[in-house]
Amino acid sequence: MREVDLNVFAAELANGAFVIDVREPEAYRAGHVPGVRLAPLSTPDAVVSALPGDRTVYVICASGHRSGRAAEHLQELGADAVSVAGGTAAWARTGRPIARGAAAEAA
Numbered sequence: 001m002r003e004v005d006l007n008v009f010a011a012e013l014a015n016g017a018f019v020i021d022v023r024e025p026e027a028y029r030a031g032h033v034p035g036v037r038l039a040p041l042s043t044p045d046a047v048v049s050a051l052p053g054d055r056t057v058y059v060i061c062a063s064g065h066r067s068g069r070a071a072e073h074l075q076e077l078g079a080d081a082v083s084v085a086g087g088t089a090a091w092a093r094t095g096r097p098i099a100r101g102a103a104a105e106a107a
Contacts, residue, residue, distance in 0.1 A: 001072040002082040009084045019058040022070045034099040060084040
């Protein structure tokens with residue numbers, strides 16, 4: 001499984017990276033990285049069909065565990081997927097912004 005650290009992720013996000021948050025809607029609404037799309041692991045078929053085939057997909061969760069498994073699975077399906085180390089919790093601990101509610105469109 002490929003993984004990127006928060007600094008690389010932040011730079012890619014600023015450049016328009018395609019990012020999915022694989023937590024469930026309640027956790028996503030409680031706090032997520034701004035601009036990240038909701039793509040719960042509980043709906044894998046919907047997630048896979050919405051992924052771009054020509055770009056890297058960054059996968060984030062709360063701590064990096066679920067996103068690691070999800071990125072690995074997406075790689076097995078042919079996607080160029082990487083997990084964000086430390087997840088949303090690490091993002092917030094570094095003082096980066098957190099969005100609340102359902103602002104980003106679901107993947």
